[in-house]
Amino acid sequence: MEGLLRKNGLADFWAGASALLAKRAAPKLGPVAPCDILWWIFTASVALSVAADYAGDVGAPMTYIFAIGGSAGCGWLWLLSRTLFRAEKPIERWNILAIAAIIAVESYWHIAGVPSGSGELRRIAANAASLICIGAVVLVFVEVLSGYSAALPKHERRFRQLFALIFGAMIAVTFLWAMNANETSIGAQWAESTLIVSAAVAVIGARLAVSFRKRHPLPARSARKASPAPAASDENLARRILRAIEEEQRFATPDLKIADLAASLGEQDYKVTQCITGFLGYRNFNQFINARRIDYAKDLLSDPAHDGRPILSIAFDCGFNSIGPFNRAFKSHVGMTPREFRNAAAA
Structure with missing residues (x-):
């Protein structure tokens, strides 16, 4: 059952849902907001990361595309959260440099065929990638909770609470239950399906958060x-x-x-x-x-x-x-x- 859902069910559902969501979420007219741009990048990163698990053996160009494009998903979500919860200067130069460093580390970890004798270096890169992802997850919560107070409008407080609740639940399911589960456990049997569903929830939830912020913009601190x-x-x-x-x-x-x-x-x-x-x-x-x-x-x-x-x-x-x-x-x-x-x- 798990293999059937993973190969013929959830994978096809993910591809169709992503295409439909991307078509409907495309901006109609006017300039594209930074949060829209980052949502597209985050969606592409998640889609490439998921697609890499089902692509099988591919040539060198596609290997590098999957490795580089599918990296820094947590980092892109962090940048997106900055545009959602910071009224001024959400993206600074050091943020871009941090994302570039994350892509470099995670890409090196993902790319197969590392020269012999560099196994220790790849192990260090794998540990660094895990640490980076955890750090990015923490930074997302920092952005959500920054400036939270009773003085905020009720709809803004509820938005932040719902964002933190859904994001926290998704992290708990993927990181604490599904990843690195024992091979004989239920978590291991449904690990890949759980990751696909979590990826879809992350993309759709991020789109809804962007739509909310565009309807309820944050007031500028200068005012x-x-x-x-x-x-x-x-x-x-x-x-x-x-x-x-x-x-x-x-x-x-x-x-x-x-x-x-x-x-x-x-x-x-x-x-x-x-x-x-x-x-x-x-x-x-x-x-x-x-x-x-x-x-x-x-x-x-x-x-x-x-x-x-x-x-x-x-x-x-x-x-x-x-x-x-x-x-x-x-x-x-x-x-x-x-x-x-x-x-x-x-x-």
């Missing part, structure tokens, strides 16, 4: 004011503000004023203002409220259950009094009009 280390009281007030705005949806109140929010929290106006512009890092109260309103609007516009609702009705639900201010605020935050965003989400 946030530099401030000293916050006091515990500031963090506590920030949590209360976010709870009132998000969980109680006070952002949906039309013409909401800073005095109204401060009164509901039992705080003075200036303290709430200082927390929003200092600890939370927004320019003013209006920018803070509009950011929450637009996040909620994006959720409604991308929800198929609300496809038939007029955009004006959604604007009212988000706290806007008319369609004009809603359109301007939405385009300022998202880069497109609400109608264009709804069409893009439906596509």
